Amino acid sequence: MRRIKFKLKNPFRGSKAWLWFILFGALACIFVASAGNELMDYTSTDEYCMSCHIHPHADQSWKLSSHYDNSSGVITHCAECHLPPKGHGYLPAKIKHGFNDVYGMLFKDSADFNWEEKRKFEKAQHFVYQESCLKCHGNLFPSTLSPEGDDAHLYFLTSKKELSCINCHLHVGHFDPNAKHEHNLSFGDSTIVGQIYTEATPVTEFKNFEEKIPGTDVSFDMVAIPGGTFEMGSPEDEPLRDPDEGPVRKVKVSRFFMGQAEISWDEYLAFFQATSSQGRKESMEENELDGISGPTPPWGAPDQGWGKGKRPAITMTWHAANVYCKWLSQVTGKKYRLPTEAEWEYACRAGTQTPYPFEGSPRDYSSKGFIRKIFAPDTTIINSFVIYDQNSEGKTKEPGDVKANPFGLKNMLGNVAEFCSDNYNPGTYASYKDAITVDPRGPKKGREYVMRGGSFKSDAKDVRSAARDFTRTTDWLMTDPQMPKSIWWYSDVLEVGFRVVCEADSLVAR
Amino acid sequence: MTDQSKNINRRHFLGAATLAGIGVLGVNAVLSSCKAKNTNKVLGLPPILSGAPDGKPLKAGLVGTGNRGTGAAINFISAGPGLNVVALADVFQDKVDACRKRFEKYNLPIPEENCFVGFDAYKKLMALPDIDVVILATPPKFRPEHFKEAVLQKKHVFLEKPVAVDPVGIRSVIATAKKAEAIGLNVVTGTQRRHQEDYLETYKQVANGAIGQITSAKAYWNQNHVWFRTREEGWDDMTYLVRNWNNYCWLCGDHILDTHIHNIDVVNWFLGMHPESAIGYGGRARRITGDQYDFFSIDFDYGNGVSSHSMCRQIDNCANGTGEIVNGTEGYTNCQNTIWNLDGTVKWKFEYPKDKNGQPMNQIKIPPYVQEHMHLVHAIRTGEYVNYAEETAASNLTAIMGRTAAYTGKKITWDEMFESDMELGPKEVKFGPVDMEFPVPVPGTQHNG
Numbered sequence: 001m002r003r004i005k006f007k008l009k010n011p012f013r014g015s016k017a018w019l020w021f022i023l024f025g026a027l028a029c030i031f032v033a034s035a036g037n038e039l040m041d042y043t044s045t046d047e048y049c050m051s052c053h054i055h056p057h058a059d060q061s062w063k064l065s066s067h068y069d070n071s072s073g074v075i076t077h078c079a080e081c082h083l084p085p086k087g088h089g090y091l092p093a094k095i096k097h098g099f100n101d102v103y104g105m106l107f108k109d110s111a112d113f114n115w116e117e118k119r120k121f122e123k124a125q126h127f128v129y130q131e132s133c134l135k136c137h138g139n140l141f142p143s144t145l146s147p148e149g150d151d152a153h154l155y156f157l158t159s160k161k162e163l164s165c166i167n168c169h170l171h172v173g174h175f176d177p178n179a180k181h182e183h184n185l186s187f188g189d190s191t192i193v194g195q196i197y198t199e200a201t202p203v204t205e206f207k208n209f210e211e212k213i214p215g216t217d218v219s220f221d222m223v224a225i226p227g228g229t230f231e232m233g234s235p236e237d238e239p240l241r242d243p244d245e246g247p248v249r250k251v252k253v254s255r256f257f258m259g260q261a262e263i264s265w266d267e268y269l270a271f272f273q274a275t276s277s278q279g280r281k282e283s284m285e286e287n288e289l290d291g292i293s294g295p296t297p298p299w300g301a302p303d304q305g306w307g308k309g310k311r312p313a314i315t316m317t318w319h320a321a322n323v324y325c326k327w328l329s330q331v332t333g334k335k336y337r338l339p340t341e342a343e344w345e346y347a348c349r350a351g352t353q354t355p356y357p358f359e360g361s362p363r364d365y366s367s368k369g370f371i372r373k374i375f376a377p378d379t380t381i382i383n384s385f386v387i388y389d390q391n392s393e394g395k396t397k398e399p400g401d402v403k404a405n406p407f408g409l410k411n412m413l414g415n416v417a418e419f420c421s422d423n424y425n426p427g428t429y430a431s432y433k434d435a436i437t438v439d440p441r442g443p444k445k446g447r448e449y450v451m452r453g454g455s456f457k458s459d460a461k462d463v464r465s466a467a468r469d470f471t472r473t474t475d476w477l478m479t480d481p482q483m484p485k486s487i488w489w490y491s492d493v494l495e496v497g498f499r500v501v502c503e504a505d506s507l508v509a510r
Numbered sequence: 511m512t513d514q515s516k517n518i519n520r521r522h523f524l525g526a527a528t529l530a531g532i533g534v535l536g537v538n539a540v541l542s543s544c545k546a547k548n549t550n551k552v553l554g555l556p557p558i559l560s561g562a563p564d565g566k567p568l569k570a571g572l573v574g575t576g577n578r579g580t581g582a583a584i585n586f587i588s589a590g591p592g593l594n595v596v597a598l599a600d601v602f603q604d605k606v607d608a609c610r611k612r613f614e615k616y617n618l619p620i621p622e623e624n625c626f627v628g629f630d631a632y633k634k635l636m637a638l639p640d641i642d643v644v645i646l647a648t649p650p651k652f653r654p655e656h657f658k659e660a661v662l663q664k665k666h667v668f669l670e671k672p673v674a675v676d677p678v679g680i681r682s683v684i685a686t687a688k689k690a691e692a693i694g695l696n697v698v699t700g701t702q703r704r705h706q707e708d709y710l711e712t713y714k715q716v717a718n719g720a721i722g723q724i725t726s727a728k729a730y731w732n733q734n735h736v737w738f739r740t741r742e743e744g745w746d747d748m749t750y751l752v753r754n755w756n757n758y759c760w761l762c763g764d765h766i767l768d769t770h771i772h773n774i775d776v777v778n779w780f781l782g783m784h785p786e787s788a789i790g791y792g793g794r795a796r797r798i799t800g801d802q803y804d805f806f807s808i809d810f811d812y813g814n815g816v817s818s819h820s821m822c823r824q825i826d827n828c829a830n831g832t833g834e835i836v837n838g839t840e841g842y843t844n845c846q847n848t849i850w851n852l853d854g855t856v857k858w859k860f861e862y863p864k865d866k867n868g869q870p871m872n873q874i875k876i877p878p879y880v881q882e883h884m885h886l887v888h889a890i891r892t893g894e895y896v897n898y899a900e901e902t903a904a905s906n907l908t909a910i911m912g913r914t915a916a917y918t919g920k921k922i923t924w925d926e927m928f929e930s931d932m933e934l935g936p937k938e939v940k941f942g943p944v945d946m947e948f949p950v951p952v953p954g955t956q957h958n959g
Contacts, residue, residue: 140688
């Protein structure tokens with residue numbers, strides 16, 4: 001006993017103590033490392049993920065997806081997509097998501113999460129890793145790939161913009177019965193339920209009317225907007241304004257009719273059914289009288305599965321909106337078109353010269369900035385008029401959910417950003433030199449078009465009457481896998497739509 | 511970087527081997543530090559062989575049994591030991607018969623049951639399990655479809671140029687090339703200057719800095735009129751069109767693709783890139799049949815002030831000649847065998863082999879038409895992978911860009927060509943009447959194919 005004790009004690013006291021120190025140290029390291037490795041692996045198992053991530057729908061949709069239910073019998077686990085592979089920032093990503101998850105578990109209620117929104121690309125790109133896709137999918141050109149797949153993958157390889165696999169393959173990890181990875185050839189097929197109108201509404205007086213689209217059961221309300229003069233743009237002291245909203249100009253606008261609400265899916269689908277074409281007609285002649293060739297079938301579900309009906313139609317291109325107006329003019333015998341930017345702002349303001357056509361300051365409504373994160377703004381008034389990021393839950397809404405402006409128009413601000421007929425130029429107003437500019441139509445030339453009103457995604461800053469925005473054709477068609485890209489549907493923007501105006505003078509004598 | 515990740519690295523697309531440029535810095539350094547033996551590989555050049563290595567016997571099927579097809583098939587069997595052509599496919603019976611007769615003359619009979627006729631003949635041929643290699647030499651319109659089927663049936667491929675007549679076809683060929691690469695199927699194309707020893711040696715000189723930095727280029731293929739067929743009694747529309755394919759754009763692609771592609775390909779090769787855009791002229795003065803032009807003159811813009819003048823003409827009694835000139839800051843070259851200093855004195859000349867009398871011949875020992883098949887067989891038998899389809903497709907698309915610039919009169923960019931949905935020809939190819947009109951393209955108006 002003494003000897004053993006001696007033997008054990010001695011090395012720590014003796015001159016070789018450091019040797020033992022190193023040995024124990026090394027053993028401890030190995031133990032910690034292997035345990036750490038175990039821990040690392042354990043905390044990336046499906047069971048561990050699901051122990052905190054209380055989202056049974058995600059588990060179910062995963063099991064229905066091609067990453068679980070497939071002919072090869074391979075199961076792709078949570079962390080194989082939601083973390084990058086080792087050697088591609090695995091640890092930092094794990095730490096980042098770990099912190100996020102712990103914070104979420106402690107301070108948030110998973111029932112409050114907008115899961116549907118998290119499935120959209122904007123959110124999903126932050127927790128699905130490209131390297132992880134490519135780790136398993138090493139061959140982008142399997143010999144059975146379709147011609148459409150050929151083009152799409154060639155586009156992926158040659159695109160100058162960073163593209164992500166889930167730009168196109170968003171639903172492969174979690175099954176979505178509504179998502180289709182194909183041209184939606186049955187899009188807009190519907191059975192007519194109501195009375196079929198045989199003729200458009202005759203208009204003889206300058207007052208509100210209900211337009212009926214002949215050959216369909218679709219009708220919509222048009223509001224008579226009397227002509228007038230107003231101050232276009234925002235004064236320099238308007239809170240949160242942008243420089244392109246000035247200088248303020250006095251503008252006179254002639255009377256016109258304007259759609260009470262944004263074009264609905266019912267209305268747009270009437271057009272789609274009447275004109276949709278399988279082929280492409282790139283260069284439609286101006287004023288072509290017969291045979292208007294309309295949109296090609298969209299890719300997937302342009303309504304995002306939110307529902308159609310009275311919800312505003314979205315994701316059509318400016319070109320498509322323009323062709324819609326030509327078609328509507330043809331079937332109704334009236335002159336429909338997109339509003340000019342001046343008409344739009346005049347109609348939106350409806351006699352007001354304040355930032356909004358209702359009470360309140362952008363500074364109070366905006367949720368931008370640190371203070372607003374802590375003290376939520378009082379938004380009762382704006383909420384009753386506008387669908388924007390604070391009340392939209394990431395979706396469009398039906399016009400019945402909001403109050404009308406003094407002219408009787410709904411959703412001028414918010415819901416979807418609306419196309420105008422003008423080309424966009426930040427210096428447009430400065431180019432108006434007259435004391436009163438009459439019915440301006442914007443710059444003669446340009447590549448992009450004006451968009452007004454902000455959308456369900458906008459902050460209160462961008463749903464002011466004077467706020468200007470514009471189309472971004474290249475970005476909005478970034479992931480369109482077709483060559484060449486669609487002229488009918490934007491692939492990468494949800495929040496665009498339009499409303500129509502109808503020229504009054506050709507219908508009603510002054 | 512692993513080979514697998516290479517496959518999906520964007521920058522690799524149409525990269526490395528394809529456009530391994532002389533402009534790329536560091537080539538000099540690489541060259542000087544390498545043994546001469548390795549320079550071909552380093553520069554992405556094929557090995558120059560005196561014959562294909564022996565190995566497992568290879569059986570080839572020929573699709574398109576006209577003059578070029580039959581020639582290519584004979585080139586194939588003369589490339590080395592153990593090489594046979596065992597099956598034929600063509601749209602027309604008389605073409606198959608003529609080709610079969612020629613092989614019989616060489617005492618190389620091809621069994622009747624392996625000879626297929628019709629627009630689907632290629633499918634039947636490629637379905638034969640014991641065929642290793644297919645030689646695709648029909649009019650180029652059909653090449654993308656044939657190439658796709660060949661790779662689906664897991665055959666190595668000799669792909670005659672042009673590889674397609676329109677951008678839709680080009681993209682199909684590029685995608686099929688990538689599919690072939692993924693499963694290790696070798697592809698050699700018929701742009702034979704890339705297998706011609708004198709061109710290869712000149713390229714090495716230029717890559718080594720012999721003419722300094724490249725500033726401009728010129729490519730030309732000016733010749734007499736080419737063949738045409740007049741319609742015979744009993745021919746339906748499609749029979750006539752396919753028999754006279756060389757004069758219809760949807761089948762041939764026009765002569766800027768058919769022949770001038772060789773010169774365009776050499777310029778792209780020596781410059782190490784494809785042009786960014788093209789502006790050009792063209793017209794038709796002497797042709798009797800078809801819808802194509804007699805002449806093209808195209809300015810290809812490679813960016814940074816570098817451009818190449820490309821011209822081609824098929825009219826008798828004019829100044830004729832074919833070739834390429836590449837100009838640099840320190841000299842210029844004909845790309846084939848000579849490098850001149852800026853003052854016109856010869857800086858370097860390729861040494862051709864000597865004949866029986868000790869006089870230098872004016873050509874290399876092994877014709878490039880055979881050398882390319884040696885390379886294909888070499889690749890199959892040694893496992894040293896080769897695939898030229900993508901770079902030939904790039905030169906082919908360059909030619910299409912030039913053609914479109916001339917037909918429309920507009921400036922045409924590479925990007926719009928690459929993404930174009932231009933697809934020439936009828937929706938369905940079958941015998942009988944063809945509902946197409948063949949207007950000659952007029953610059954300043956849209957060419958709809």
